[in-house]
Amino acid sequence: MATWWIYALLSAVFAAATAILAKIGVEGVPSTLATAVRTVVILVFAWGIVFAAGHHREIAKISARTAVFLALSGLATGASWLAYFQALKLGPASRVAPIDKLSLAFTIALAAVALGEPITWKLALGVGLMVAGALLTLA
Structure with missing residues (x-):
């Protein structure tokens, strides 16, 4: 089995957990605040992995083109998460997730x-x- 397939399946499992955990976590707080808290956790987690793997040494090798596309991807991710958390706040997870x-x-x-x-x-x-x-x- 190809490695990408295993990671894609893991992504789906973690995304399912994300929907349920986020639905519970967004209760009683503004969805934008919930998104910001989640983002800080992801930021610390991701940078921890980067440093643990020694990939921080590769930062200087990122081209301007790559940096622009990664930044645009980050903006799209942020917009997606804001919309997702607002949808979870307003609707049931079992209906929000399939539409997402x-x-x-x-x-x-x-x-x-x-x-x-x-x-x-x-x-x-x-x-x-x-x-x-x-x-x-x-x-």
Whole structure:
């Protein structure tokens, strides 16, 4: 089994835990404050891993182009988290999470347009079924 597949599956499991833990954690506090607290924890955790692995020595090798795209990705992540926490504050986690996962369809479309990644009929069918499933949670 390819290593990326294992990490992708772990990501899904941790994302599921995130939804439940965030739903509980956002109770009684503004969603923006909850997002900020979560972000600080992630910041400390991520930098701890960077230093533990010795990757902090690579900072000087980051190109300007890479830095710009990582910064833009960070802004998109922040906007996503703010919207996600507000959605969790207002709605049930069991309905918010599937709609949030519509990001899959957007990612595949953007990957095709921006990166030239192919969309096969199997991929399109699978994503279509996932989108249909996510939309069914609204009913």
